[in-house]
Amino acid sequence: MSLEVTRVTSVGTVTVRPARPLSGTVRADGSKNAALPLLAAAASLRRGVHLSGVPASTDVSRMLTLLERCGYRVVHPVTEPAAVVVLPGAHSRELPVLADAARIRASYYLVPPLLSAFGKASLPWPGGCQIGDRGMEQHFKVYEQFGDTVLFDDAGYQVIAGSSASLVAVNLPFRSRGASIAAILRTVVGNCRLELGNPNLSPETTSVLAALQAAGWQAHASEDKITLAPPPGAPAGTVSWTVPGDKVEAGTLACAIAATGGTGRIEGVNGSDLRALAQLLDWTGIPVTVAADAVTVHQGRPISGRPLRAVASLAPDGLDADFEPALIALALGLPGTHLFADSINPGRHGNLLPQLAQLGARIDALSPTQCRVTGPQWLTGAQVNATDIRAGSALLVAALAAHGTTTVTGLDQLRRGHANLPAKLRSLGADITEVPR
């Protein structure tokens, strides 16, 4: 029996050559954007949590390190590479200095675990993708509703725990995912009840509610309101949660398969999380079958005159903004005139469109957040840069359909969100070569 040794190379660049139609079956990793709040929820709960399906993306690794710096124990079971156990730890008296929190947007989820351990949180402003102004004032309003004091300056912000009422009511002005999850996690730390009006109901939010339910909390979600109440007793013992499959990774793979005219099945994802995307592809003539735990993209015959209208939305069942960049890349090959709008992340088009232009794409920027693509277009391989996670994955989709070789630099950005998207595309037949640093 030979031992298979997995070598982890540090890759900053990949080259992509035109692909024959992608085909086969591939499995999506656990979702980064669902894993990050679940890790914070585990720490907030003050009991052991076994979390499986944890992706090996760098933002998730950074979050695990930050939790350890806060004093939480993180155990990596040797027999389960994609699992971690988060345990309450022995916290020092000193608030940790968490400079690395400035590198990820989701560091805002550390506030509740810090309040639980230290009674206060002090963090630098979050980082993550540079995709326009990314405020936190709704998070601060949430904490103030819980009786906390919030202070901030140019370097960062502090939250000092107050004593929350037994029932806290918050009404959000818009369905922010981050602020919704902040309210849920703060409720866990306060061991109180929550009524959250106008909530975000994305799978990333509802998976936190489902996890808390598994830990004995009473949770209910409707379009109008999320309600949460503590367990009747004091539950003990380790609870097991699973990170849902990455809908955005699955959506990107679906767009890549469609862009090459292929047929492929993506497993390990809740099909319902991809329904909005699947409907758009179906509409253009690319049939997508949605099952409970998989989606299948069938070879299609794009129908001219069936334009895409992809408007990123925070509404329940709306199109998640994170799908849009890969859809823009796909649309370059689809007959018709297609419109895209993302006012949620207002800097995304500004990152992606100049990179697609390097491949010869002609895209009309109607405004900083709206653009129009008329396809099909002839793309030519060139050097492009992954300026943010979704720009990186969209560039891979475009490169697969381009003529000649494309070199994508800035892979560090892509790896923040996906442990190894190039390898998944390769397993479907893509010609992608990693260029070690």
Ligand SMILES: CC(=O)N[C@H]1[C@@H](OP(=O)(O)OP(=O)(O)OC[C@H]2O[C@@H](n3ccc(=O)[nH]c3=O)[C@H](O)[C@@H]2O)O[C@H](CO)[C@@H](O)[C@@H]1O
């Ligand atoms: C780590 C993570 O999960 N990132 C996701 C999170 O980002 P993000 O945390 O930015 O998303 P939110 O849903 O909370 O915010 C939606 C919009 O409102 C703005 N806003 C939000 C809170 C606030 O207090 N003030 C404010 O201005 C944000 O900058 C953004 O423009 O949800 C977005 C979809 O909604 C996704 O595209 C991101 O991939």
Ligand SMILES: C=C(OP(=O)(O)O)C(=O)O
């Ligand atoms: C925008 C994203 O990430 P973040 O919010 O962590 O910057 C993303 O996942 O697409």
